[in-house]
Amino acid sequence: MPCDEKKDKLWHALFILLLFLIPNCFESPVTAAEVHGNSFLGQFAPVELHGFFELRVGYRTQEDQHEKDISVMETRLQMELFTFTDWAEFKYKGDVWGDGITEQGEYATREAWFFSRPAGFLDIKIGRQVLTWGTGDVVFLNDLFPKDWQSYFIGRDKEYLKAPSDAAKISFFTELANIDVVYTPKFDPDRYITGEYLSYWNATQERPAGQKERVVADKPDCWFQDDEIAVRVYRNINNYELAFYGYWGFWKRPGGQTASGTAIFPKLNVYGASARGQVGPGIGNIEFAYYQSVDDESGSNPLINNSEMRYLVGYTQDLAKDFNASLQYYVEHLLDYPEYKERLAGGPARDRDRHVITLQLTKLLMNQNLELHLSSYYSPSDRDAYLRPNIHYKCTDKIALETGASIFFGEEPHTFFAQFEKNTNFYAAVRYSF
Amino acid sequence: MMKIGIVAILWGLLGTGFAEELSPVPTADEIARKANHMALYQGADSKGKVTMVIKDKQGRIRKREFTMLRRNDDDRDQDQKYYTFFQVPADVCKMVFMVHKHAALEKDDDRWLYMPGLDLVKRIAARDKRTSFVGSDFLYEDISGRSPDEDNHELIEMTDTYYILKNIPKKPDTVEFEYYIAHIDRKSFVPMKMEFFKRGHRLYRVIESVRLEEIQAQENGQKVTYPTVTESLVRNLANGSETKMIFSDIRYNLGLSNKIFTERYLRRPPRDAMR
Secondary structure, X not given: OOOOHHHHHHHHHHHHHHHHHHHHHOOOOOOHHHHHOOOXXXXXXXXXXXXXXXXXXXXXXXXXXXXXXEEEEEEEEEEEEEEEOOOOEEEEEEEEEEEOOOOEEEEEEEEEEEEEEEEXXXXXXXXXXXXXOOOOOOOXXXXXXXXXXXXXXXXXXXXXXXXXXXXXXXXXXXXXXXXXXXXXXXXXXXOOOOOOOOOEEEOOOOEEEOHHHOOOEEOOOOOOOOOEEEEEEEEEEOOEEEEEEEEEEEOOOOOEEOOOOOEEOOEEEEEEEEEEEEEOOEEEEEEEEEEEEHHHOOOOOOOEOOOEEEEEEEEEEEEEXXXXXXXXXXXXXXOXXXXXXXXXXXXXXXXXXXXXXXXXXXXXXXXXXXXXXXXXEEEOOOOEEEEEXXXXXXXXXXXXXXEEEEEEEEXXXXXXXXXXXXXXXXXXXXXXXX | OHHHHHHHHHHHHHHHHHHHHHOOOXXXXXXXXXXXXXXXOOOOEEEEEEEEEEEOOOOOEEEEEEEEEEEEOOOOOOOXXXXXXXXXXXXXXXXXXXXXXXOOOOOOOEEEEEEOOOOEEEEEOXXXXXXXXXXXXXXXXXXXXXXXXXXXXXEEEEOOOEEEXXXXXXXXXXXXXXXXXXXXXXXXXXXXXXXXXXXXXXXXXXXXXXXXXXXXXXXXXXXXXXXXXXXXXXXXXXXOEEEEEEEXXXXXXXXXXXXXXXXXXXXXXXXXXXX
């Protein structure tokens, strides 16, 4: 689909215009400008600078003919700048790193946004931002903001599991309920496994593939045409958090392919709800979502994902002093399963239901400076599993050491976690924060 | 008969003029209740900057800095809300910790943690209030208070300056101490020292109020002063570590809105917390 270039420019122009207009829209009793003199720069609070410098190295524990022996090798600098005026807040956060896998210097803006609270009932945040909602613990149903599973699996800091969105988030606060509306003018997909860092199961070829056979996908990328809208309506009743969600966009990972074999992102709508609150001595959460695969509602197109129901129930509790456990049960239920099975082009059929049990354990020791953590995912239906143990030690307030592993195993090579078996890796890192 | 007569006369005297001049000794429960009010409930709300310096046995130092907002739900010294915005160290910068404290013993507090890097609002299951607060020697319960209803109080001594209370937990299996002794300033009812003992009268933990300041504020249009502990020290005699907690920029009765203690402000802190 050819994009309208003009729309691209329009978006930029709008953004810049907004930056200059908004300060004039609001009145504030005593402006910083009055205090610091009336210069443009005078209205900004002193810029706060933070960040870290990090070395991270990881190796595969076995040979993978499709990938390098190193799973991660990077020297990274993250810089964060923050300032505010009477009418808004501004933040920039960016990473530069030397990447041993791509053998290149890399740069990524993680955040670049401005935020304003123009009225008692309204919050606005526009720009590149990390967005999260929903009740799952590293399981996402109604949160369709981009994830970076690649970073998670190669052992980068957990922060990188969430990829940023280029979006406008408008939040309304009323007595009845609060409403978040997130508009992403150009589709932001997940950073899914492409073969660049991790080898994967190539379903078409029915064999593992990696760096030399990367997933080639046709990503919807027209500004204001291939857009996404995510809505959350939520309310807190006696500290039980209830929420309803809606999403209108695309499958976040390739959810289909063209007849010629190019991966595509078919249209997807999601509707769901969640609740979270105190249950007995811990916190319970429950969430469900209906994934409506708009381009294949009858389930008759074998090249496009079927619709699904997704369910999650979880419970987290302190088992002892500084020792927390969180257990979740998650199901992906394929709708129109007979149609799926009947028209399956080749390769093994998936089960109708994919069950996953997750268990997260966290133990703090040595005045909470040492953290032992285990994230585990086990699918009894796929008969595969993923373990992510991690040890994090804060030597001082500035220096932290970390080591961990990503361990994949399974019985069949094509299931979700088992396909990454050859990517099983361990890693270590040292970070200096400032 | 004679004795009863004397007692009756004395009682009569105490009941009239004498009582005002000598002021009767408050009961242990009253002292505990007033001390609880002074430590946690002064004003309708408050804000302060907190610096914690944690020093371990080897003398290694770690620092925590955060701004804390507190609001009372009512004036009955019961439920409260706390909002903590972290600034130091860098790895927790801009993290927010929020508590809806429930005074009722059978009801657990509600706690949330906001992690800005992930934009994640986490609900924290935390039944045990006697765990370390941010890795310091202070416990959660030292910060948000231990309800006087949790202990039986006994006035064991009265010096010129202090009421000395012995506090014995009603549910000994929920805490790590057998009892604690509190020194409470007779004038202000501010707790000045608390000594925690394990079985066998073994002292293992001491909290001291090092500096007490009179903080000016407005209350219903009137000028008032709130005696406030601006520096306290906790020493863990068992492992040799200690934490100094310094309060600064303390303000009372700012008129903090109840809305601050909700998800909206958890995700984007109010200016009151950032400045």
